[in-house]
Amino acid sequence: MANLLGIDVGTSGTKAIVVGDDGGILGTGTGHHEPLIPRGGWSEQPPDDWWDSTVSAISLACNDAGISPRTIDGIGLTGQMHGLVALDRSMTPIRPSMLWNDGRCEPQCHEVEHRLGLERLVALTGNRMLPGFTAPKLLWMREHEPAAFERIATVLLPKDWVRWRLSGAVATDVSDASGTAVFDCRRRRWSEELLAELDLPRSWWPDAAESPTVVATVNAEASDATGLPAGTPIVAGAGDQAASAVGTGLVREGTIGAALGTSGVTFAPSDEWRFTPDGTLHAFCAAVPDCWHLMGVMLSGAGSLDWFRAAFMPELGDGTEAFQEIEALAKSAPPGADGLLFLPYLSGERTPHSDVNARGAFIGLDRRHDRRHLARSVFEGVTHGLADCLDLVRDTGLQAEVVRLSGGGMKSPLWKQTCADLFRAPVATTTTTEGTAFGAVILAATGIGRFKDVPTACDAWIHETERIEPGPDARLLEDRHRVYQRLYPALKGIFPAIAENPEADR
Missing domain, CATH: 3.30.420.40 (ATPase, nucleotide binding domain)
Structure with missing residues (x-):
């Protein structure tokens, strides 16, 4: 029987879940960490805090499941996107990570868009350069912390730092790389042209693998710290929104997601490359190989x-x-x-x-x-x-056959019916209760060969529980x-x- 571990490195804590061979959640655990707010509009986290909370979460989840960590057969990683983990040649963090909700680099974003032009930027990456994204944080460092900037040898994203601590492997995945502002999402590779324009070395950025690909294994040091068996495979994983989409079965065109969390997110899978010319919607690589997604993000949802x-x-x-x-x-x-x-x-x-x-x-x-x-x-x-946001998705040619709801807001009958009425489409809820970490587990299950591909895994483990039609x-x-x-x-x-x-x- 295969026990799988999903790890979600969030903003205020790391969640781990243990899932059994039938897709049932056996145990959960959360290790806590609190972001630092040095100034208004800034948000930081020492990367080692993520490792400490991950070790704690793994222990709690395995205890809750009543199993030994030694019985884990595969690991999927996900987490908050966009955070900058700047490392020196010894892989030591140079400064606390600047997080997704750190807005200090807005002037650098405006300068790049003005210098290169929005049309060219979208042509190179599919997206605008936004203050939450990773690359403009590096431009801020170059301007305000030049000595620290000169020490950079490697740039990782939050979940990828945890992978390095688990395995010693330097890697990322295409969905998380999509949120750096320097990834050519259409071609699923780093935009060397844009990196050259910004004078950011390509050597800093790890190779980006497809999300279900095994890219690392647990090393002896991490095994001692966590109890996980040395050699346990770790897949590339995904950014939190892409993993959540997998965890709620958003893996085919026509099934669109709306997340009613602190923010509000509209997520639309696509079998072909689509984008909005002005970058209004994020156009990112999906966690399903050779697929993409469009995403609209409202900053204040529930x-x-x-x-x-x-x-x-x-x-x-x-x-x-x-x-x-x-x-x-x-x-x-x-x-x-x-x-x-x-x-x-x-x-x-x-x-x-x-x-x-x-x-x-x-x-x-x-x-x-x-x-x-x-x-x-x-x-x-x-x-x-x-x-x-959904209308913008429809403008690209995608249709909403059904909209799957997730997040805390989906517990509200009023909100569910209001969504069906305003979306002009049926809305549905699913069996998933831990969408993001569960998506990471599905990627791990696929990567170790439990399923032939991600959609097949979703069909086996995720089912609709309720469907609501537009009303009077x-x-x-x-x-x-x-x-x-x-x-x-x-x-x-x-x-x-x-x-x-x-x-x-x-």
């Missing part, structure tokens, strides 16, 4: 509801019951919230409007409205944003969506003045 709770109903606390009470409050208001609309730009926005100055707003308040309407408009406003309120919400789509263009010109907020500097 996190908007958490903001609503803290701002308007702090007495509820922050548990599951609080979420249920807010949902019940929202359901007591009519669909469309009596004309009230919510713009979910609480942290700026990335998709469909890349605008750091965008700000959230309630639009259309009148004397009829109370907390019920405010709550309903938050549910609907986030879904309006996801529907905008779909026409009303579609009418409101047309109004919603006019709000950002109307407010775009004034957002910079609002975001400036001189009062905050007093």
